[in-house]
Amino acid sequence: MLARFIAVVFFAMAAEAETKNLVLVTADGLRWQEVFSGIDASLMNEKAAGMQGKVILRGQLWHESAMERRQRLMPFFWKQLAPDAVVLDNVRVTNSFRVSYPGYSEILTGRAQDEVIKGNSPIQNPVETVLEFLRRNLRLTKEQVAMFGSWDTFRWISEKTPGSITLNAGYMDSGLTPRIRELSRMQHDIRSPWDSVRHDYFTFEMALDYLKSAKPRVLYIAFGETDDWAHDRRYDRVLESIQYFDRSLERLWTALQTMSEYRNSTALVITSDHGRGSKLEDWSGHGAKVDGADRIWAVIAGPDQAKAGKIEAQKDVAPAALRMLGLDPEQYLGR
Numbered sequence: 195m196l197a198r199f200i201a202v203v204f205f206a207m208a209a210e211a212e213t214k215n216l217v218l219v220t221a222d223g224l225r226w227q228e229v230f231s232g233i234d235a236s237l238m239n240e241k242a243a244g245m246q247g248k249v250i251l252r253g254q255l256w257h258e259s260a261m262e263r264r265q266r267l268m269p270f271f272w273k274q275l276a277p278d279a280v281v282l283d284n285v286r287v288t289n290s291f292r293v294s295y296p297g298y299s300e301i302l303t304g305r306a307q308d309e310v311i312k313g314n315s316p317i318q319n320p321v322e323t324v325l326e327f328l329r330r331n332l333r334l335t336k337e338q339v340a341m342f343g344s345w346d347t348f349r350w351i352s353e354k355t356p357g358s359i360t361l362n363a364g365y366m367d368s369g370l371t372p373r374i375r376e377l378s379r380m381q382h383d384i385r386s387p388w389d390s391v392r393h394d395y396f397t398f399e400m401a402l403d404y405l406k407s408a409k410p411r412v413l414y415i416a417f418g419e420t421d422d423w424a425h426d427r428r429y430d431r432v433l434e435s436i437q438y439f440d441r442s443l444e445r446l447w448t449a450l451q452t453m454s455e456y457r458n459s460t461a462l463v464i465t466s467d468h469g470r471g472s473k474l475e476d477w478s479g480h481g482a483k484v485d486g487a488d489r490i491w492a493v494i495a496g497p498d499q500a501k502a503g504k505i506e507a508q509k510d511v512a513p514a515a516l517r518m519l520g521l522d523p524e525q526y527l528g529r
Contacts, residue, residue, distance in 0.1 A: 212459065214411065215413075215460040216515050216519060217415070217463070218301075218412075218463045219415045219416075220414075220464070220466055221417045221464075222345065223469075223480060224436065225472075229271075230264055230283050232255060232267045233252070233267060234429075236473070239252070243474065244426075244431065245430055251434075255267055271443060279499065280494040282491060283491050284489060285491060285505060285507060285510075287469070288306045288509050289308055289508075290306070291313060293314055293481055295314045299319055302325065302352065304513050304526065307320065318356070323351075323352055323353060324515065325414060331521060339358075339360065340404055341415075342362050342401035342414070343362075345391050346363050346366070346391070347363070348361070348363035349364070364392060367379075371404065377399055381393070384396075386419070393419065394439070394442070397417065397418070401415045406449065406453070409455045420439065424470065425479070429477075461515060463511060464492065465490060468490065470487060471484045471487065472485070492505055501518050502515075513527065
């Protein structure tokens with residue numbers, strides 16, 4: 195009888211530890227160089243990179259040691275998250291274009307679609323995304339699968355069938371909760387410099403409020419400012435956006451660990467859609483002709499991270515997430 199009781203308790207504990215939720219986070223165009231080495235010595239003094247007069251920022255982030263620099267730039271990531279996670283610095287983009295829509299689609303569908311998705315044009319994703327697959331396979335409601343993104347093109351990237359999931363991207367208004375309704379109003383009063391990308395603050399605050407109120411099983415949060423400030427050649431703003439990204443990850447992780455619905459039962463996957471150049475001339479850009487734009491990074495954290503399998507390419511992210519959730523990727527990829 196005692197042995198049976200112990201076995202039952204052990205089984206219950208094991209079941210409790212199994213992954214039940216997925217939280218995917220991306221930072222648009224965030225280079226592996228900053229993630230793994232911190233502030234770039236070749237950019238930090240350059241007027242052409244927007245760093246003229248940025249004495250305080252340089253002082254905060256610079257150190258001779260790359261390990262110390264990366265911890266100064268992303269303290270939560272390296273001191274608290276990374277030690278217990280799988281951290282990869284050489285993941286390859288397999289689509290030919292090395293721009294955002296093809297990259298995000300590769301993440302969300304587990305394949306490159308070069309014949310259809312050739313750039314950032316707002317066309318409906320021709321393939322059922324892993325978000326839609328999880329909703330269908332796990333028999334979830336629309337409210338249990340949510341996506342919040344700073345870039346408005348996620349309205350087309352995230353779904354094959356419009357309306358399949360809860361979706362808010364760009365300057366979309368929403369009344370999902372009182373807090374989100376307030377943020378929807380504020381985002382129009384505090385505009386970013388770009389028509390198609392709102393400030394990451396609004397995206398993250400909406401997503402965090404939705405996490406706490408609706409408790410979705412699947413949540414995707416897509417940050418955008420790390421890319422747009424780079425295109426504007428404002429390395430100072432890129433660095434500040436990375437710092438905000440790190441603080442947001444800490445708040446997200448804290449929420450996941452303090453809510454019983456997520457604690458010890460959530461896979462957290464963090465990655466990027468494309469890389470960038472590595473020199474003063476090309477660090478701000480990406481694309482098929484930019485050397486290094488095909489190299490990204492990824493982080494896998496959660497109770498079943500050992501089940502994720504190899505992640506050598508961007509297209510491996512979706513299968514890894516499915517494995518951690520106890521699902522067979524072939525059921526999705528074979529469709």
